[in-house]
Every structure is written in structure tokens, then in C-alpha cells.
Amino acid sequence: GFAVMVFLFMVLPYTLLLLCGQCILLKSNWRIFCWINNSKVKAFLDSYHGPYRVKHRYWPGLLLLVRVILLPPVAFAHSYDASVNLLTVSTVVIAILTWAWMAGGIYKNRWLDVLEASIMLNLGILTAATYYYKM
Numbered sequence: 001g002f003a004v005m006v007f008l009f010m011v012l013p014y015t016l017l018l019l020c021g022q023c024i025l026l027k028s029n030w031r032i033f034c035w036i037n038n039s040k041v042k043a044f045l046d047s048y049h050g051p052y053r054v055k056h057r058y059w060p061g062l063l064l065l066v067r068v069i070l071l072p073p074v075a076f077a078h079s080y081d082a083s084v085n086l087l088t089v090s091t092v093v094i095a096i097l098t099w100a101w102m103a104g105g106i107y108k109n110r111w112l113d114v115l116e117a118s119i120m121l122n123l124g125i126l127t128a129a130t131y132y133y134k135m
Contacts, residue, residue: 015068019061021045056106066092086131093124 017024021036025045028036035041049057070092074085097120100106105113 011068015061015064017045017061018048019058019065021061022049022057051107051109051112053106053108056103059106063096066096083131086127089127090124093120096120 022045024033024036025042027033036045048060052059070088074088097117100113100116106116107113
């Protein structure tokens, strides 16, 4: 009960705000989106969207959405069936790295792209090492 309420009223709106924040800012003249003109909300979104290129400002919301979608299958998978976790994490890591590479870089600073790629590869390597360690 409580976890579902937290998810519906805190996690989901936060994720959608980060994912669609740039689109909502563009439509801020609409009456339904007038709340986005608040200086505190704009400062909040700018802190997330600052390091990204203009056309990729959805990226933090997309990564958070992927985490929210992947949490239940990975968390509730049997602890002895680590192959599901390995397959899921490796597929997501490969998809994210491919998407970022095809986009020509997500961040304004190229070193941040390299850093994110190394973090994703590290995640995949640690997941594979955990799987093989349990075997």
C-alpha cells in the first residue's frame, strides 16, 4: 500500500517531470503548465538539464525511467537466477551506450560522455562478475 502510494505520488511525477521538463517549458504559455514558470521549478530543471545539449535534455528522465522499469524484475527475480539480472542489465547498458553513441554525444562536455560510458561499462562488468562468481 504505502510503497505504491509513494511510487504514484512521488517517483512517477518526478520521473515524468525530468523526462518531459523541456517540452513543458516550451509550452509554459498554456494554462495547465503555468506552474513551470515558478523560479524554483526552473532552477530545479536547470540543475538537471545544464550539462546536456539542448536536444538531449530528456536524458536524466529517460535514465530514471529505465531504472524504475527495471527495478521490479531485477528486485523480485530469484536470487539464485542471476542470469536474468545479467541479461537485463547488459541489454540496457548496451542499448544506452548505443543510443548515446548514435546521438553523437549527450553532454556538452565530451569528457562527461566518456565518464558515463565508463560507468555503464563498469556496471555491466560488475553484473557479469557477480553472475560468474555465484556459479
